[in-house]
Amino acid sequence: MQAFCTPDNFNMIRYLMQRIIAFVPTLLGVSILIFSTIRLVPGDAIVAMLGTEAGMLTAVQRQSLEAYFGLDKPPVEQYIVWVGNALRGDLGLSVRHGQPVLNVILARYPVTLQLAVMAVTIALLIGLPIGVLSAVKHNSIIDLLGRLLALLGLAMPGFLLGTLIIFVLSVYFKILPNSGDYVSLAENPLRNLSQMIFPAFTLGFSFSASVMRTTRSAVLEVLAQDYVRTARSKGLLERIVIQRHALRNALIPIVTIVGVEIGYLLGGTVIIEEIFALPGIGRLLFNAISQRDYALVQGIALFIAFNFVVINLFADFIYTVIDPRISYAHDT
Amino acid sequence: MRKIVIVCLIALLTVLVGTVSAQESDNVLIMARAADTTGLDPHTQTAFASFRLLELIYEPLVNLDENLNVIPSLAESWAFADDGTSLTLNLRQGVTFHNGAEFTAEDVVATINRILDETTAAAARANYLSIASIDTPDDYTVVFNLSQPDTPLLAALATTNAAIVDSADVESGAVATVANGTGPFVLDSWTPEEVTMLTANPNWWGEGPNIDGIEIRIIPDETSILAALRAGTIDFALLNDPLVATLLIDDPTIVLNRAPSIGYHVFQLRAAAPPLDQLEVRQAISCAIDRQEVLDVASLGEGQVTAPLTMAAFTLPTEELFCYEKDLDRARELMAQAGMEAGFTLNVIAANAEPPTALSEAQNIQAQLAEINITVEIESLELSVYVDRWLAGDFEAAVAQNGGRPDPYTMYARYWQSTGNLNVVAGYSDATLDELMAAGRAETDPTARYEIFAEFQRYLAEQAPWIWLYVGYEYTAQQPYVTGFVPTPTDSILSLTRVELAR
Numbered sequence: 001m002q003a004f005c006t007p008d009n010f011n012m013i014r015y016l017m018q019r020i021i022a023f024v025p026t027l028l029g030v031s032i033l034i035f036s037t038i039r040l041v042p043g044d045a046i047v048a049m050l051g052t053e054a055g056m057l058t059a060v061q062r063q064s065l066e067a068y069f070g071l072d073k074p075p076v077e078q079y080i081v082w083v084g085n086a087l088r089g090d091l092g093l094s095v096r097h098g099q100p101v102l103n104v105i106l107a108r109y110p111v112t113l114q115l116a117v118m119a120v121t122i123a124l125l126i127g128l129p130i131g132v133l134s135a136v137k138h139n140s141i142i143d144l145l146g147r148l149l150a151l152l153g154l155a156m157p158g159f160l161l162g163t164l165i166i167f168v169l170s171v172y173f174k175i176l177p178n179s180g181d182y183v184s185l186a187e188n189p190l191r192n193l194s195q196m197i198f199p200a201f202t203l204g205f206s207f208s209a210s211v212m213r214t215t216r217s218a219v220l221e222v223l224a225q226d227y228v229r230t231a232r233s234k235g236l237l238e239r240i241v242i243q244r245h246a247l248r249n250a251l252i253p254i255v256t257i258v259g260v261e262i263g264y265l266l267g268g269t270v271i272i273e274e275i276f277a278l279p280g281i282g283r284l285l286f287n288a289i290s291q292r293d294y295a296l297v298q299g300i301a302l303f304i305a306f307n308f309v310v311i312n313l314f315a316d317f318i319y320t321v322i323d324p325r326i327s328y329a330h331d332t
Numbered sequence: 333m334r335k336i337v338i339v340c341l342i343a344l345l346t347v348l349v350g351t352v353s354a355q356e357s358d359n360v361l362i363m364a365r366a367a368d369t370t371g372l373d374p375h376t377q378t379a380f381a382s383f384r385l386l387e388l389i390y391e392p393l394v395n396l397d398e399n400l401n402v403i404p405s406l407a408e409s410w411a412f413a414d415d416g417t418s419l420t421l422n423l424r425q426g427v428t429f430h431n432g433a434e435f436t437a438e439d440v441v442a443t444i445n446r447i448l449d450e451t452t453a454a455a456a457r458a459n460y461l462s463i464a465s466i467d468t469p470d471d472y473t474v475v476f477n478l479s480q481p482d483t484p485l486l487a488a489l490a491t492t493n494a495a496i497v498d499s500a501d502v503e504s505g506a507v508a509t510v511a512n513g514t515g516p517f518v519l520d521s522w523t524p525e526e527v528t529m530l531t532a533n534p535n536w537w538g539e540g541p542n543i544d545g546i547e548i549r550i551i552p553d554e555t556s557i558l559a560a561l562r563a564g565t566i567d568f569a570l571l572n573d574p575l576v577a578t579l580l581i582d583d584p585t586i587v588l589n590r591a592p593s594i595g596y597h598v599f600q601l602r603a604a605a606p607p608l609d610q611l612e613v614r615q616a617i618s619c620a621i622d623r624q625e626v627l628d629v630a631s632l633g634e635g636q637v638t639a640p641l642t643m644a645a646f647t648l649p650t651e652e653l654f655c656y657e658k659d660l661d662r663a664r665e666l667m668a669q670a671g672m673e674a675g676f677t678l679n680v681i682a683a684n685a686e687p688p689t690a691l692s693e694a695q696n697i698q699a700q701l702a703e704i705n706i707t708v709e710i711e712s713l714e715l716s717v718y719v720d721r722w723l724a725g726d727f728e729a730a731v732a733q734n735g736g737r738p739d740p741y742t743m744y745a746r747y748w749q750s751t752g753n754l755n756v757v758a759g760y761s762d763a764t765l766d767e768l769m770a771a772g773r774a775e776t777d778p779t780a781r782y783e784i785f786a787e788f789q790r791y792l793a794e795q796a797p798w799i800w801l802y803v804g805y806e807y808t809a810q811q812p813y814v815t816g817f818v819p820t821p822t823d824s825i826l827s828l829t830r831v832e833l834a835r
Contacts, residue, residue, distance in 0.1 A: 043716020047723075049370055051715075052734070053378040053455055055723040056746065056753045060450035061457070068453075096370070097524050098509065163555060170559035179560035180364050180527065180549025277551040279526045287525055291370070292716070 012320075016313070023309050027302060031086070034301040035079050038294055045069040045095065045292040069095055070294070082298065091302070092295035096288070101299035104284065109303075112280040114185060115203065115272075116265035118196055120258060122204030123211050128254075130208075131215025132247060135223060146212060153209030162202045162275040169198070180277045199276040203269060207261055214257055218250035225249075251322050259315035266311070267304040359544040359833055361814070364551045364560055365570040368525050373508035374495040375447055375454040380735075380823060383492045384570060385548065387826055388530060389430075390495030390513035393421055393440065394486060398820040398827075400594070400643050400738040402487055406435065406496055406514065416481030416776055423472040427537050429498045430518045431510075437468035442499035444476075446507070456493035458753060459742055460485070481774040483781070487739035516541050516829045525550050540829035542816070561586050561809055567833065568810045568817070570825070573688045574634040577807040587812055590805040591819035592635070594642045594736030597626075597689070599697060599799040602759035605728045607676055614796040615655065616666035620704045621697060622658035627802040630692035635804040640789045641743070642736045642803050643821070648786055653793035663704050675705025680729045682710055683718035687733040693801070694731045725756040733804075738822070740785045741773050748792070760797035 046065050047054045057065070066072045073081075085092060091101035134146035170176045178195040185192045222228060223246055231241045268282025281300060288296040319326045367381035374390045377383065395405040407421040427435040444466060447454040462482040467475040478485070488494070496514065501507045511519040516536045520529040531545040549566065551557045554576040560566045562585070571577040580588040601608045601617065608614055623637045637656070639648040650656040667673055678701070682694040691712060698708035713721070721727055737743035746752040749769045750761035768788040775781045793800070806823035813834045818827040 041716075043714075043720050047716050047719050050378045050455065052719055052722060052754075052757075054719070055757065056455070056458055057453065058450055058457075061453040064451040065453045166556060166559045170563035174563050176556075176560050176563035176565050179362075179556075179563065179565035180551040181362075181547075181565075182526070274552045275556055277549070277553070277556055279523075283525065283552065290715075 019313055019316075023306075026309060027305055028083075030305040031083065031298065031302055032079070034298055035075075035082070038289070038292070038297050039075055041289075041292075043292065044071060045294065046071075048290065048292040082295070086302070091299040094288070094293055094296040094299075096291050096293045096296065101295050104296060105281070105299055105303055108279055108281050108284050110184060111182070111278055112266055112268050112282070114192075114196060115200055115269070115278065115280060116262055118200035119203035119207060119265060120262055122200055123207035123261075124258070126204065126208035127211025128215055131212040132219055132242065134212070134216040135219035135246075136242060138220060143216075146216070150209040150212045153206045153212075156206065158202050158206055158269070159271045159275060161205060162199065162272055165198050165202060166275065178276050178278065182277070182279055195276075195278075199272050199278060202276075203265065203272055210257055210261070211254065214253050215250060218253050219246050222246045222249045248322065252319060255315055255318050255322065259311050259318075263308040263311045266307045361543050361546045361568055361828065361831060361833060362549065362566045363546055363568040363570070363828075364549045364557045364566045366550070366552050366554050366557065366572065368528075368550045369522075371508065372511045372519075372522070374492045374497070374513075375452060375456075375507070377492070378455045384823070384825055385528060386492045386495065386511075386513075387515070387824060388517040388546070388828065389511050389515045389519050390492055390497070391515045392490055392492065392494045393423075393496065394490045395826070396487070396490045396738050396820070396822060396824070398591070398818050400645065400821060402490055402738075405490075410486065412483070412486075412776060416483065416774065417478050419476040419478065419485060421474050421476075423474065424537055425472055427514050428535055429512050429514055430533065431498065431512050433498050433500060435496065435514055436471040437474045438471070439496050439499045440474045441466050441468060442502040443494070443496045446497070446502050447494065454493065456488065456491060458746070459488040460494070481776070483776050484739040484741040484773060487737075488742045490738065516826075517546060520545075525552075536829075538829065542830065542832045543828075546828065558809075561811070564811065567814050568828075568831075569808065570823075571807040571809055574631050574804060574807070575688065577805075577809070578632055578634060580809055585812070587810050587814070589808045589810070589817065589819040590634075591821050591823075592642075593803050593806045593823065594738070594821045595733060596638055596642050596736060596803050597631075597635075597687070597693065597731070597733050597801045599693070599801060600730045600732055600758075601797060601799065602725065602728055602730075603797045604725070604759035607670065607672060608678075608728065610670045610672075611795065612666040612670035613672055615794075616663040616670070616672075616704060617701065617706070618793070618796040618799050619655040619659045619663035619666065620706075621700050621799055621801075623656065623799075623801050625658075625700065626693055626696050629696045630689040631802070631804055635802045638800055638803045640792050640798075640800050641740050641785060643738060643740070646740050646782065646785050648789050652786075653790060654796065656793070660703060667704055673705070675707065677707045677709060678729055679709045679711060679727070680731060681718055681721060681727045682712050682731045683715045684712050686715045686718075687804075689804075690731050690733070697731070722757060723754075725759055736821075740788070741769065744788075745769055745773070758797060760795070762795075764791055 046069065070078065082092060094101050094104050097104045130146045130149065134143040137143050166176065177198060182195060183191050228241060228245055231245050268280050268285055270282035270286045273280045273283040285297065285300045288300060369382040369385040370379045371377055371382065374386045377386060391405050393405060393407040394402050397403045406424055406427065408424050410419060410421040412419050423437060429435060444460065444463060446452050447457055447460060462478045462480055462485060463476045464479040465477045467477065469475065497507050498512050501510055501512055516533050516538060517530040518533050520531055522528045528548040532541040532543060551560060554571055554573050557569045557571065558576055558579060561569055577588060580586050601614050603609055603614065627633055627635050627637060637650055639650055639653055641647050680694050682690040694710045698710060701708050722730060746754040747758040748765045749755065750766055755761055768784055772781060772784045772788065775784060806819060806821065808819055810817060815832050815834065816830040
């Protein structure tokens with residue numbers, strides 16, 4: 001407890017507070033941007049719902065639909081009302097789902113979160129060891145194969161790998177873990193994992209390439225440092241040199257790309273969710289945009305932006321853990 | 333140590349995969365489709381995806397069979413008065429709504445009034461405007477008094493957009509949320525874009541359903557639907573994309589059902605936009621396009637070249653129609669007559685992926701029209717942008733897939749009557765079309781009606797405001813153990829009531 005009250009920690013807390021306060025303008029900016037963009041897109045909710053049949057509506061019919069979709073007030077007024085409600089935690093009602101936006105998002109969020117965590121875990125499991133191995137056995141056959149794998153991961157788009165996996169599973173093995181019958185982790189963990197493992201692998205595989213390349217170059221750089229030579233000349237085991245000295249010092253760039261990647265993944269992965277029929281945030285957003293479900297689009301965008309800033313903050317925090325030299329003490 | 337880990341991983345994976353193949357063994361049909369219903373109010377929906385769910389829950393007064401003949405539903409029989417100014421329907425007795433309330437004439441009155449009320453924003457309201465008042469001599473008879481003879485009214489009632497709802501729900505304003513119909517299936521739960529659960533209605537008046545229920549799953553990617561069929565994890569599927577559906581033609585393990593659609597692919601010229609205002613130019617375009625080639629290129633030949641009317645009872649053999657055979661000499665001659673030998677540039681709008689064939693159709697037309705010096709510029713637009721411009725008549729030409737209706741008047745009055753709501757989209761009207769439409773509406777004799785609409789089609793093909801191309805197929809696919817399903821031109825899946833599962 002005593003240690004908690006050091007000036008250093010005070011500065012840390014002050015720094016955190018500053019960052020959190022800085023959220024507000026960021027989120028406000030995002031909300032204005034998204035509010036105007038979705039309204040600038042031609043075609044309103046009525047056309048999105050009725051298609052060409054919208055042309056058959058009488059003026060009165062159109063007005064009553066506009067009132068239903070909340071389009072009957074001027075945009076500025078709509079925005080002010082929306083921000084006011086959002087500050088009180090009410091993101092409005094999704095016209096398509098007939099439920100509060102926050103409930104709709106939170107119902108889908110676990111899928112996306114689980115997918116992101118699993119994908120990143122798989123990417124790290126593949127990318128880290130191969131990256132380290134590649135760097136240590138620099139220019140060997142292992143390095144070459146590792147780099148080839150990375151190239152494959154980067155070059156192969158997710159929709160291709162996903163479709164291939166589905167094709168092989170369904171045609172040759174006559175199984176398809178997820179045919180639109182997603183179950184949550186709490187309902188049936190085994191079944192849930194069997195549904196999530198393939199999409200997570202699809203996402204994780206391509207990300208593992210970035211992890212591998214980043215790890216490789218970071219470790220290579222560290223291995224060339226004087227302190228590694230010193231460690232080696234002390235007679236330390238190579239394993240310890242790599243684990244304690246090389247890898248730890250190489251972690252910063254890896255944490256950075258993992259943070260960014262998780263941020264992206266939490267925004268949903270439309271294509272993978274479509275192919276594997278997972279009810280995640282990406283599909284929700286995609287459908288909300290095509291249906292011009294304004295409240296839902298705004299809600300999701302705000303939610304994604306919020307995720308991003310939180311994860312950035314978290315990554316910053318991890319830096320200080322990995323590298324005690326990084327401190328926010330004088331960061332004003 | 334490592335070997336143990338690998339063995340354990342493999343064992344785990346086997347277990348995981350094993351739990352998956354455990355198929356639900358009960359009598360519930362598992363159905364997959366790419367798009368979900370846009371809502372539960374039967375009167376305001378227009379998307380085909382919505383009808384495919386709501387037609388199982390709600391019922392109209394009359395329905396259509398697979399040949400688009402009007403058949404009894406909640407009304408057992410009906411008759412127009414001799415002068416055509418009233419329509420009397422005798423209602424089925426002993427029918428109950430899913431909430432237990434009895435179905436009577438009062439519900440019909442409440443339903444029609446709800447549809448006619450403009451604030452409901454009912455999609456098919458325009459088709460029922462001739463209903464001036466409704467009499468209910470007793471609980472099981474309704475008489476629609478008409479402001480003018482209106483033969484198409486009967487077939488226009490055969491839609492989920494005119495489904496009968498409980499008068500109590502109309503009063504409480506709950507129609508949009510309760511899904512309280514009289515149909516063969518009861519809605520248990522609806523999770524938008526995920527899954528819908530239906531159970532069989534034990535009190536349904538008809539025969540069946542033979543299954544205990546339906547689980548409708550949304551699988552947004554049709555290739556994944558195909559994979560699910562092949563893996564045997566679903567029993568039945570609705571497919572839209574001919575490129576996906578045709579992959580099943582040679583698959584012996586899956587049954588592919590095809591029915592020619594009444595919706596049609598069309599190349600819309602807007603006669604209001606010069607130089608398309610010249611009859612010769614439009615006719616030249618009609619003569620220059622090989623419709624079969626468009627069908628072959630864009631849709632792999634999956635469909636049939638069609639006359640303006642697509643329903644079997646009214647369609648004409650294409651030989652009877654103006655220039656359905658490609659005739660380049662005649663096309664060039666017509667262009668010369670219009671003083672357009674040098675050609676012109678024609679802007680064509682096409683919606684991005686709606687239908688999936690739109691862009692290939694536009695490109696094939698582009699190539700064909702180049703032969704008579706018309707330079708086609710294709711503008712590929714996002715669907716709602718396309719719809720906006722289409723509705724405003726803000727285009728020169730458009731490739732479109734338009735929905736069909738069982739009755740020719742209901743199908744085309746909106747476009748080809750000068751007072752039609754979508755006449756601005758068609759961009760063409762004349763006195764002959766107005767007369768033919770009015771005559772077709774009032775005529776009750778089937779033979780005379782056929783003649784009127786045959787004339788209508790010949791005239792339309794000759795005036796060439798649109799170039800009708802082809803009808804595609806409505807596709808469904810199923811496992812071989814699913815029997816009794818009857819595909820229809822309207823893509824209705826109501827015959828799922830007759831389906832049996834012999835897993």
